[in-house]
Amino acid sequence: MPFSPSATRAVILGSTSRYRRELLSRLRLTFDTASPDVDETPQAGETPQALALRLALAKARDVARRFPEAVVIGSDQVADLDGEPLGKPGTHERAVAQLQRMRGKTVVFQTAVAVVCQATGFEQIDLAPVRVVFRDLDDGEIERYLRAEQPYDCAGSAKSEGLGIALLARIDNDDPSALVGLPLIRTCQMLRAAGVKIL
Numbered sequence: 001m002p003f004s005p006s007a008t009r010a011v012i013l014g015s016t017s018r019y020r021r022e023l024l025s026r027l028r029l030t031f032d033t034a035s036p037d038v039d040e041t042p043q044a045g046e047t048p049q050a051l052a053l054r055l056a057l058a059k060a061r062d063v064a065r066r067f068p069e070a071v072v073i074g075s076d077q078v079a080d081l082d083g084e085p086l087g088k089p090g091t092h093e094r095a096v097a098q099l100q101r102m103r104g105k106t107v108v109f110q111t112a113v114a115v116v117c118q119a120t121g122f123e124q125i126d127l128a129p130v131r132v133v134f135r136d137l138d139d140g141e142i143e144r145y146l147r148a149e150q151p152y153d154c155a156g157s158a159k160s161e162g163l164g165i166a167l168l169a170r171i172d173n174d175d176p177s178a179l180v181g182l183p184l185i186r187t188c189q190m191l192r193a194a195g196v197k198i199l
Contacts, residue, residue, distance in 0.1 A: 009117065010070040011196060014063035019154075019161075020075055023182040027198055029191075036062040036074065040087070048080035048110045049127060056112035057125050068118035071194045075182050079156035080108040080129075088153050095146050095157040099167070104136040107156060111178040115190035124190045128183035130173040132160070137167060 011031040013024050021033060036059035042051050053076075060074025079086035081102060089095035109132060114125040145167060151159045158164035160171065160179050177184040188198050 009119075009195065010067070011191070012063055012067055012070045012072045014059045014072050014074040017181060019181040023177050023180055023184060024073070024187070026177075026184065027188065027191075029196070029198070034063045034066065034072075036060075038062055040076075042085055046085075047083065048078040048085040048108070049112075049129070051085055052076045052078040052110040052112035053114075053125055053127055057114040057116075057123075060114040060116040060123075064116040064118040071115060071117045071122070071191065071196055073182075073187060073191075074114045074116070075112060077109055077111045077155045077181050080110050081105065086156055088155055089157045090152055092146060092150075092152065095152055096142055098157040099134075099137060099142045099146070100139070102134045102156065103142075104134060106131055106133050108132070109156060109179055111181065111183050113183050113187050113190065115187070115194050117194055120194075122194045124193060126183075126186045126190070128173070128175045128178035128186055130171065130175075130179045132156075132168055132172075132179070133170040134167055135169045141167070 011029055013031055013033045014036045016035045038058045055076035056074045060072045064072040089098050109130045111128045116123050149163045151157050158167050175183040175185040
């Protein structure tokens with residue numbers, strides 16, 4: 001249920017991702033960041049959607065336990081290739097393998113966001129899927145892209161906000177910021193419901 005917008009609570013982004021920090025900064029809110037302590041290992045049989053939702057909520061709850069008076073934002077993104085979750089590659093070799101598997105295919109980037117305030121009992125979570133069609137990339141394009149941008153900390157090995165856009169044929173979504181890592185339209189809706197003034 002919504003809370004009074006007159007309430008002034010600290011806002012904390014439960015993430016150390018520079019991409020999410022940059023996105024949230026667009027709202028011109030004063031906020032802090034905190035690193036959640038969450039095991040991100042997928043559970044047996046867990047779908048990419050369920051994994052993203054579970055981790056976003058777990059991150060928000062973990063930080064909210066430490067800062068119970070604050071409004072905490074948690075988010076997670078999982079690249080969904082035919083129902084299989086693809087995480088951050090971490091290495092050049094894994095990134096090559098991911099992009100080779102995704103070329104010519106549609107990948108759904110499942111981006112979840114959760115907003116939690118322990119003091120008020122507020123908790124909301126939502127999913128902002130983005131359908132991305134990859135071009136039929138050749139190995140040379142993949143290698144040149146990875147050497148240029150080194151997106152090893154990005155789910156699916158591509159930065160759509162940078163040179164990674166050249167890998168793509170099409171993007172379908174209703175929240176453009178979701179592909180970068182934090183769906184701002186849904187985040188704004190949740191923050192307002194939690195009593196945080198945006199404008």
